[in-house]
Amino acid sequence: MSRIEPLPDRPSVPPAVERHFWFPIPNVGGAGVRHAFRGRRWSGEPVAHTVCGAEVALAHASEMDWICFPTCEQCFELLKERSAASTFR
Numbered sequence: 262m263s264r265i266e267p268l269p270d271r272p273s274v275p276p277a278v279e280r281h282f283w284f285p286i287p288n289v290g291g292a293g294v295r296h297a298f299r300g301r302r303w304s305g306e307p308v309a310h311t312v313c314g315a316e317v318a319l320a321h322a323s324e325m326d327w328i329c330f331p332t333c334e335q336c337f338e339l340l341k342e343r344s345a346a347s348t349f350r
C-alpha cells in the first residue's frame with residue numbers, strides 16, 4: 262500500500278515587491294521604445310523578455326536613446342494593472 266504524502270504547505274505570500282526596470286530598445290528602422298523588464302536592473306544578459314511579452318536584444322543604450330525613445334504603452338499598462346491589483350485594494 263502506498264501512502265500519499267501530503268504536499269508541504271507553500272506560503273501564498275507574494276514577493277514583497279516585484280521590481281522592474283526600463284530599458285530603451287532600438288528598432289531596426291531607427292526609432293525605438295522603452296520597454297519594462299522584470300528584475301532590479303539589467304545584469305548584462307544579451308536577450309531578455311519584456312513585460313509586454315517580446316524577446317529583445319539588450320545592449321548598452323546611449324543617452325539619446327533614453328531621452329528620445331517613448332515608453333512602451335503595453336508594458337506601462339501591464340505594470341499599472343499589476344500594481345493596482347496588489348497595492349490599491
Ligand SMILES: [Zn+2]
Nearest residue numbers: 296313333336
Ligand atoms: Zn513593452
